Amino acid sequence: MTDQEYLFLKKKVLTMTGIDLESYKTQQMRRRLSAFIENTNEKDVIHYCRIIEQDEPSLKKLCDFITINVTEFCRDAAVFQELENSILPALLEKRDYINIWSAGCSNGAEVYSIAMLLCENRKKVNYRILGTDMDELSLARAAVGGPYRDDLMKNIPKHLVDKYFTQENGDYWAKKEIRDKAVFKRHNLLADKFETGFDLIACRNVTIYFTEEAKEKLNQRFFESLRENGVLFVGATEFMINAAKLGFGKFGSCFYQKKNSASLAKV
Numbered sequence: 327m328t329d330q331e332y333l334f335l336k337k338k339v340l341t342m343t344g345i346d347l348e349s350y351k352t353q354q355m356r357r358r359l360s361a362f363i364e365n366t367n368e369k370d371v372i373h374y375c376r377i378i379e380q381d382e383p384s385l386k387k388l389c390d391f392i393t394i395n396v397t398e399f400c401r402d403a404a405v406f407q408e409l410e411n412s413i414l415p416a417l418l419e420k421r422d423y424i425n426i427w428s429a430g431c432s433n434g435a436e437v438y439s440i441a442m443l444l445c446e447n448r449k450k451v452n453y454r455i456l457g458t459d460m461d462e463l464s465l466a467r468a469a470v471g472g473p474y475r476d477d478l479m480k481n482i483p484k485h486l487v488d489k490y491f492t493q494e495n496g497d498y499w500a501k502k503e504i505r506d507k508a509v510f511k512r513h514n515l516l517a518d519k520f521e522t523g524f525d526l527i528a529c530r531n532v533t534i535y536f537t538e539e540a541k542e543k544l545n546q547r548f549f550e551s552l553r554e555n556g557v558l559f560v561g562a563t564e565f566m567i568n569a570a571k572l573g574f575g576k577f578g579s580c581f582y583q584k585k586n587s588a589s590l591a592k593v
């Protein structure tokens with residue numbers, strides 16, 4: 327793909343999907359998109375752009391490809407154990423209500439994983455989980471709680487699968503108990519306004535292809551959206567280089583806490 331073609335594609339993608347490729351690492355995105363377009367057998371980028379203008383499913387395929395919505399329940403099981411055993415108890419210690427945001431929640435597996443941990447917690451707190459994503463199809467699945475394939479469930483202990491899911495034709499559906507406190511809405515992390523007042527924000531495996539500038543801006547905005555002592559939960563391979571500069575302290579493997587003078591006990 328030539329520089330000009332990439333520029334043309336970037337403009338087209340922005341106007342048609344609202345996704346600004348400026349915030350994604352150029353080399354990787356360009357390489358991935360070149361391979362993707364080659365696979366469609368279209369002659370070149372210009373021809374491909376004509377297709378996405380006319381054909382909704384092709385546009386949808388492109389969006390899915392750019393955003394990558396692979397997920398599973400309790401992704402990185404050891405980290406979810408840490409969330410259950412250290413982070414949530416610390417957050418719940420002095421509170422009867424917590425407000426959580428799963429940003430880039432895909433089909434809701436992350437939202438319902440956290441909901442299960444809260445339902446299982448000794449302290450019965452009230453909570454709300456907001457799940458947001460750019461991908462409407464994933465969100466539609468999240469809102470009705472399924473269907474989830476068997477292979478997405480492998481990290482959930484059997485007794486919890488039985489307790490919180492029903493099974494239908496080999497697929498799983500989240501029960502009302504974990505669906506009740508979840509709210510889903512479409513939201514673009516690179517363009518839309520953020521709510522505030524969160525105790526926990528999970529943004530995991532979403533920013534892999536974002537530029538360092540976009541990531542820093544996003545982390546700054548997450549900081550502003552968190553309450554004092556609130557925690558940002560990132561993916562297992564996502565390290566925040568400038569955490570201290572932004573005002574975060576590191577807590578455990580994948581957790582950053584918005585620091586203040588009276589912070590939580592270090593875990």
Ligand SMILES: C[S@@+](CC[C@H](N)C(=O)[O-])C[C@H]1O[C@@H](n2cnc3c(N)ncnc32)[C@H](O)[C@@H]1O
Nearest residue numbers: 393395396397430432459460461514515530531
């Ligand atoms: C790989 S999935 C991660 C899902 C879940 N957080 C996890 O770790 O399993 C990445 C999700 O981020 C969403 N996403 C990517 N870019 C986004 C953006 N700019 N705003 C909102 N969601 C975005 C994708 O649609 C996709 O569902």
